[in-house]
Amino acid sequence: MNAHESITAAIRAANARGEPALVAYLTAGFPSRERFLEDLRQVAEGADVVEIGVPFSDPMADGVTIQRSSRVALSQGVSLGWILGELERMTPRPRAPLLLMSYLNPLLAFGADRLAETARRAGVGGFIVPDLPFDEGEPMRAAFAARGLALVRMVTPVTQPERLRRICADSQGFVYAVTMTGTTGKHVAVPQEVTQYLDAVRALSPVPVCAGFGIRGREQLERLRGHVDGVVIGSALVETLERGADPAAWLRGLRNAER
């Protein structure tokens, strides 16, 4: 099984247990660079897939929490190279597949081919790149595909139907369905339009559909149940880590409430 198939499989395994998968996001090196691997281990215990955020100086799709976590991580010297180095030396590797979420420029600076090779060695299963829309995918997409790495595509409530179909057909690992027009970290009410949109994406997508942006608690998870294959938890988990609370316990709390 190559890397992108292992992501899909992890989500399907959660679904087989009767649950939406939890895709958990943390910013690498936040709140502390020293604790990164330990935080990652704990998050991975409570999650089905882990998204590791590569901090960037201009996180234009992110709200205040991830802007803050990115700034702190950068000020502590966190870089893409450092993250990949840490992951490569991590033993044992977490059971949950790992994705890197990064804005495009740090990836370009690293170089597409070198990145794909280094990421594969470090046990990374794929990438989410919020400022890389469908039409601008190359050369990243080709470099990732050559090594079996996923390029997880994003769709939004305003994506037009024909484009939606093409994005779903191209996305690997899963399709990241942005719940709303806006930045990360706000609270989404999950009205009926959102569940209808998610149903439509799911009807089109050959890979699982995970909803993200603004999902912070149990109530929203309950509303999304049956409309998604997984949910992405980002800012709310970053805030949990910032408080010094146990992330695995917090994620388990979300899951238990689902039953």
Place this chain on the structure above:
Amino acid sequence: MSSSTEHADALAELIAGRIPDARGRFGPFGGRYVPETLIPALDRLEEGVREHLRAPSFQQELAAELSSWVGRPTALTFAGRLSGRWGAKIWLKREDLAHTGAHKINNALGQALLARRLGARRIVAETGAGQHGVASAAACARLGLPCTVYMGAVDMERQAPNVGRMRLLGATVVPVTGGDATLRAAIDEALRDWVSDPLETYYLLGSAVGPHPYPYLVRELQAVIGREARAQIREKTGALPEAVIACVGGGSNSIGMFHAFVPDRDVEIIGVEAGGKGPALGDNAATISHGRPGVLHGTYSLLLQDADGQVQETQSVSAGLDYSGVGPEHAFLAHIGRVRYESAGDQEALDAVRTLCETEGILPALESAHALAGAKRWAERHPGGTVVVCLSGRGDKDMPTLQRTLLKGDQ
């Protein structure tokens, strides 16, 4: 094929109007690197540009407003005493005389008219020096559109007079404290606003940067500068100049000045970036001189960044040039060698402000003073030659900075 042949072919494509291409590319530069949420809004804007920009009814409406409200055409002034001091014949394209005091109004008015045709409910804009913010606020007031302007907290302090002007003109000015608290952070925040309401909000981007079609749209709306200047200098001197010079931050006044002259292969074109305090990373805003290719604010262009791809903070006495990126068409013009880019430091710019005040009775914006500094150097190399300088704006807004620098100790 040799690279000089490729570059000549690329220049021919540009002159033929086939650049940017359908994907918004200027050679390798440009494109649309934005969250998927903004793609429908950019598609709609692109369609709107195609439908309206060249339509006679839009052109008539724009021309009438440019004439009766902006005060175009702006003058081309022979700077006789300055020419005597610097040794070349220096002509000034007086964008400082345009309504609101800078070239920014050409773009702000054009885009506001377009936004109204596209049915926008509100306008958001970013501003660095405050000139684009003032221009946007004025254009929105004129057209009855609500306007929100994002401005870095650092810029609000050093360009305080413009903050008050925007508020008087009815705009909501939102301070941006994140990031570097200058133009770059203001664009980040304006994009966050737009991404929250991409279909009802119109993002009135002020420079020739950002995702396609903005670099093209801004160029087309600013190209009036060069068209007028070219006709005026021929009328007054009977010939084209030997050189044209403009300052480059994001690059809107310069692309507007240069566009009409690009096909005139005997005319030397020079862009002057902000050299700040010096050549070290973080001490200047000279993106073309010191940057490497990368993606910022939706476009692939040259960028001041570190080895990890993190965008670097910049330094310049001029808020309007204090930007880590540059428009993709400038990166392309540098790449094919049609425009030469150099930089002028803070002190050279301040010296040029003083000289223009003393010799011509004109207080230029600190941004425009960088172009003047470039003209001074050009004059040393070409005594007796003729050069047209884009005086992109007036310097009243810079009084807080000038009090701390040129006027220090004058109290």
